[in-house]
Amino acid sequence: MKELLKKLSEEFGPSGYEDRVRSVIREYIERDLPKNCEIAEDRVGNLYFHVINRDKPRLMINAHMDEVGFMVKGITEDGFLRFGCVGGMNPLVLGAKRVVSERGIKGIISAKPIHLLTNDEKKQLPKVDDMFIDIGATSKEDAEKYADIGDYFIFDSGYVEYGDGFIKCKALDDRHGCAIMCKLIDAIKQGADTEYDLWFAFTCREEISYSSARCASEYVNPDYALVIESKAVQDIYGVDDEKKVCILGDGAIVSFMDNSTVYDKDMVNKLISICKKNNIPYQLNKYISGGNDSSAIQKSICGVRVGLISAPSRYIHSRANVVKYTDLEAMYEIALGLIKE
């Protein structure tokens, strides 16, 4: 799965421009397509893999394809690009970072150097409005050859394995979910049975209020949904234990609640029982924070019973998302267990 994870995570795909990620996934899941399976795309760009079992209850498994990024809002007379964030980001992770555009133009996020700030300014958090993307243009006219208003940029930050089984890349949130779903589809192709009319939904624009997952839910009309996601945790030195949320390497996170959703109790129990039965490492989230596509799915149609498994992830929405590989394996096992139940 690592090879696929690297390819997916390094691919360009900010919210609203998931096309390239979708192509990579589509190419992957189309191979050796079994007769009882079909592939579809909807009008907002969500991609589906359907294992046809029409008389069975319908389960949708979902991961989002998009990542946080930047959009060019304007070009200054000097040829610098003013930008806004696509998705939520802390300005503290933006300064002096490499970025790359949809056209492959490289740039850096720049601002006034610290030497030239007043003492008051040094104490203030940087503001996106004070930053710009420097692509090496010599004037506005020159910059317009390389970028236009509305162009997307993303973090230019590749896949690295480090320490004892940790992985760093931009966009691991939620390409690891996409990779796990691709591997589940592989398992189906290799003969894994399912008791569901099973849909895998690769969704768009999660980073902007989970907006396309609602469409996916309307399209599929599931009885149950399992969301595969990243969960921001802070298991780093200096953080009080109760605020660490969860620990990387302690297994998949099964959530009962976060800021967007109270998860279906039966789903939570089922996920936990799968873990216990199969000795899969899991942990419960110990701090209520964050949200994801499950919120939109749960409140769609006439209500969907939704569960969540997530990878404990450090530094999400930055250029350096971090996950531990063993947690991803656990998530895969849980989802596979659910499909077979």
Added chain:
Amino acid sequence: MDFIKESLKELCSLMTVSGFEKKSRTRLFEIARQYFDEVSEDSFGNFVFVKKSLNNNAPRLMIDAHFDMVGMMVTDILEGGFLSVTNIGGLDTRILPSAEVTVYSKREIYGLISSIPPHLSKSGSKSSVPTLEELYIDTGYSVDELKELVPVGAPVVINGEYTELQNGFVAAASLDDKACVCAVFDAVRRISAEELKYDIYVTVSAQEETGKCGAALSACRIRPQMAIITDVNFGAIEGDKDYDSIVCGKGASVDISALTDRKLTRGVMRLLDKEGVQYQRICEPSYTYTNNDLVSVTGEGIPTVLMSIPLRSMHTPVETVCLKDIRSLADILIRVAYTEKTDLEAI
């Protein structure tokens, strides 16, 4: 320009955190031996390279560019595989979260700088900039493994790989001051010994970022009749006053300060004017905050000229310069090296 591009890329890849410049001595010497008659180092860690003129009694011209770069040092090994660090040189902690680093110990260890989002910050303040004490290096190892791997005191580089932008602009860590080292090498490489009026003593000096005494110690030994200090200066960004900044891509600058030699500085500018060489000017009325300030008062005093390459995003892993400005500084250095000191002062 190919020489500049290739050698700059290599220079930027060398680990030269202030105080640890010697780690890259071997490779620097290999490069320098191609262009210089003598290579040496002193007890402080400065590297001195000599290019002789054909004239036996030529005056000594010192040209300085500092080799060191800002970085960090490991201060403790912590639970969960984290390292606490202190800064070496001036660091902007606002750009550190999520940066990648290399810890230099028995082997090179990859790490990430952690961050705590404001809503989980200890101080609870959503508007405060993290101090270095609140940031840790995430290595992904257990504390026991880490204690085996990393000693306290190990230097840390903030990774900033060489990245090409448009129009010959490049971004990399340590372009301050490797851009100038590159320019000096490019100049010496192209200088003809026949026309050279000086014995050139190039100091690729240590610890500019941590006290600026390296170059002055070299100057003390060399006792040059004249010195040119080369460093980077702030490249203009939107909103900067045009009289207070130099512009990337418009050539190197001659810096004018009370701490540089007035006659020589004006002489250099007149020379460049006369020969139609493009350059920029910037005033640093009192301190220049470069090696110039100590070199100029070394020994019985050394007449200095300060020249700069404009650089954006200073002291970050994405320092940005235009390669044209490196070539421009090299061209200026060559013209000066071909002109007698007395002629410069007389112009």
